[in-house]
Amino acid sequence: MTRIAIIGQKAGSTRAAKQLDLEAELLHFNHLTEVLESLASNQADYALIPVYNTREGGVKEYFRLAGLAQTxxxxxxxxxLPIHLSLGVITAKHHSGGRKIRTLLGRDSAFKQGDEYLEQNFPDITKVSVTNxxxxxxxxxxxxQAQTAVIGSEKMLKKHGLKIIEREIADHNRTRFAVLGKKIPARTGYDSTAIITRPLSDRVGLLVDILNEFTRRGISILDLRSENDIRTQxxxxxIEAExxxxxxxxxxxxxxxEKKVVQEHDCLKLLGSFPRVDMRVKQIKSFGFIGxxxxxxxxAKRLENEGYTTILTGRNSRISPQEMISEVQxxxxxxPISATxxxxxxxxxxxxxxxxLILLAGESExxxxxxxxxxxxxxxxxxxxNLWGPQAATMKDKNVSVVKTSRSGVFCSEFEAFLYKHGAEIYHDSPRKHDLLMGISQKLPTMISAALAKTLSQHNIDCDDLASHTTLTSLYGILAMVRVHNQNPRTYAEIMSTSGEGRMIVRSFVKNIISLMELAEDGEIDQLCRIMDGxxxxxxxxxxxxSMNQARSVDEILSDSLAKTYP
Structure with a gap:
């Protein structure tokens, strides 16, 4: 029989242990150290301790868990575990709208979890915290004591004959219990890793530098807490990371x-890795892709890492799009844009x-x-x-345009929250604004790059001569041309072929080019200056x-690159 060590006689811990193993033998201890000792000495197979509650926040056991690192x-x-708290009175006849209640009995945790309700309904009541x-x-x-009320589970209050005067006084109330054992479980693909630092020496920006090592690898931080060590301060x-x-x-x-940021050996201690628990409520269970x-x-890979089920369908997939649609939310x-x-x-x-229906598309209206x-x-x-391609390691700091409609709801918001969580820079556009801006930022630059490359070819200009005859400003266009032609031509052909307001941008550009050419050929320098000033x-x-600050930063990189290429 499995033996599970828990702290005290609390109903919540008992319920959590039974959820872990209904047939388990429960070993009750008064202190966390005793619980850990029972596990270390093989008296218990597992231990259960509360570490977080959605209403009262983190429990101090996070830092007391540091002792695990030594075992x-x-x-x-x-x-x-969902926690259901109700309010009952000793004798119903002495209760009149809550005004006669003078004293409230309950555990300290129950007072914290029901604080919002108590503040609104019984702001002056005397609270008496009890262990049992x-x-x-x-x-x-x-x-x-007829003027006494009690906070507890409805079942327990009724067991002792109390009159229930309010049910569920603390909504969205859940407690997370850590299960402690001897062996780290195998990977599931949807896991978390918990670590804790030794007491760290003071250094400016140390915490930011630590977190950056996770961020730049696309690892999301699920929980972060800090405290001063009692002995050293x-x-x-x-840190709990995905x-x-x-x-x-x-x-x-x-x-x-350890080696480059803190620069102290063994400064991080592994508390454990385990199947990820999500305290947030997800509305979507599954996503299906057409394409x-x-x-x-x-x-799909990143959605699966968030615990969602994904199904990819296409012309040759195992399951057809029609079948998939009936199975997902x-x-x-x-x-491709042209097929959307x-x-x-x-x-x-x-x-x-x-x-x-979420449209991952480059054309909006x-x-x-x-x-x-x-x-x-x-x-x-x-x-x-999304303004990045599949070569991107993460969506951190990448731009994404989100166009909502009058029919965007909770599912759409959840997908947007997924983008936000992974660090995408989200911009909300109207359909017309999106297409206009894409005309400027994608369609037109792609057209220019394609036209420039074609011009070089038509005039048989040696590309190797370009670097020695360009300024840093003119080099931008050359680099953009090379970048476009070094990737899948289909992608950029699709961009150039988009319809909508983006076409208007390109046509306006062509007209302006012709107009400027005519002025330049006629020597209208003053007119050209006035146009540029305007x-x-x-x-x-x-x-x-x-923009100039950004350009100067790019200039520095380009200057260094050119110096190395042409010493």
Whole structure:
């Protein structure tokens, strides 16, 4: 029989232990040190301790867990338990709207969890914290303390004959229990790793530098807590990060922190790795993709790392898009821009009310209008245009345009929260604004790069001569041209072929080029100056200063690169 060590006689700990193993023998101890000793000495197989409550926050056991690092005990799993608190009175006839209640009995944790309710309804009540709530109730009943109320579970209050006057006084109330054991579990693909530092010496920016080692590897921090060590008063930090200790990225982050950031051997202690527990409520369980390309796989992998189920479908997939749609809550269309509208028309009508259609597309107005037309009114619609490709290691600091509609709802918000969590820079656009800006930032630059390369070819200009005949400013265009032509031409052909407001941008540019050429050929230098001054006036001073600072930073890099290439 499994033996589980818990602290005290608390009902919550008992319920959590039974959830871990219904047939387990429970070993009750008064202190955490006794619980850990029972596990270390093999008196218990597992131990259970509360570490977090959604209403009262973290429990101090986080830092007392540091003792695990000196033993062969690890944090191996979690139990999340809903906590239901009700308010009962000793004798109902003495209760009148709560005004006659003078004293409130309960555990300290119950007072904290029900603090909001008590502040609103019983701001002046005398709170008496007790360790054994049932003994306190029996004593109060025997003494005839009719003006006494009790906070506890409804079942326990009714057991002792109390009148329930309020149920669920603390909503969204859940407690997380750490399961301690002797062996770190194997990877599941949806894991967390908990570490704690030794007391750290003072250094400016140390915490930021530690966290950056996780951030730059695309590792999300799930929990972060700090406290001063009692003996040394030095900072001690608890970190819970996404991933398993066997993951290369986690290992590299820890190794770099020890050797290069803190520069102290063994300054990080592993508390454990375990299946990830999500204290947040997710509305979506599964995502389905129409499109099996690299970008679909990129998003699917990261959604799976968040605990979602994903299904990829396409022309040759095991499951058809039609079959997939009936099995998921959110459908993502991620296909070439030129095919997006046709795919929406084909599969959009199959979605039912209560599902979401998220369009991973580079063209907004026509795409969204089509989706709104062919889907039911109860289907959520949102467009997401990620401005990075599948080569990106993370979406941290990458730009993404989100175009919401009147039918964007909780599912769309959850997907946007996923983007935000992973560090994407989110910009909300209207359909028209998105297409105009994409005309400026993608369609037009791509057209210019393609035209420039074609011009070089037509005039048989040796590309090796370009670097020696360019300024840093003119080099930008050359580098953009090379970048475009060094990647999949289909991607950029799709961008150039987009319709909507982006075409207007390109056509305006062509007209302006012709107009400027005519003025230049006629020697109208003053007129050209006036045009440039007018354009400069259109730009804000802040925009010019920010852009020039960015340009200078790029100039430094380019200058160093040119110096190395042409010493």
């Amino acid at each position: 062969n005990i690890y944090w191996v799993d979690n139990i999340v 709530i049932e003994e306190a109730i029996i004593d109060a009943v025997l003494r005839g 030095k900072l001690q930090v608890y 991933g398993h200790i066997e993951d290369i990225n986690i290992q590299k982050a820890i190794d770099t922190i 099996t390309g690299a970008m679909s796989r990129w998003f 959110a459908v993502l269309i991620c296909v 509208t046709a795919i929406i028309k084909k599969f959009g009508p199959l979605l039912k009310d209560g599902q979401a 026509i795409t969204i209008n089509t989706a709104l037309e062919v889907t039911s009114q109860g289907v959520e619609i949102m467009l997401v245009h 354009s400069k006036d259109f730009m804000s001073r802040e925009f010019i200063e920010t």
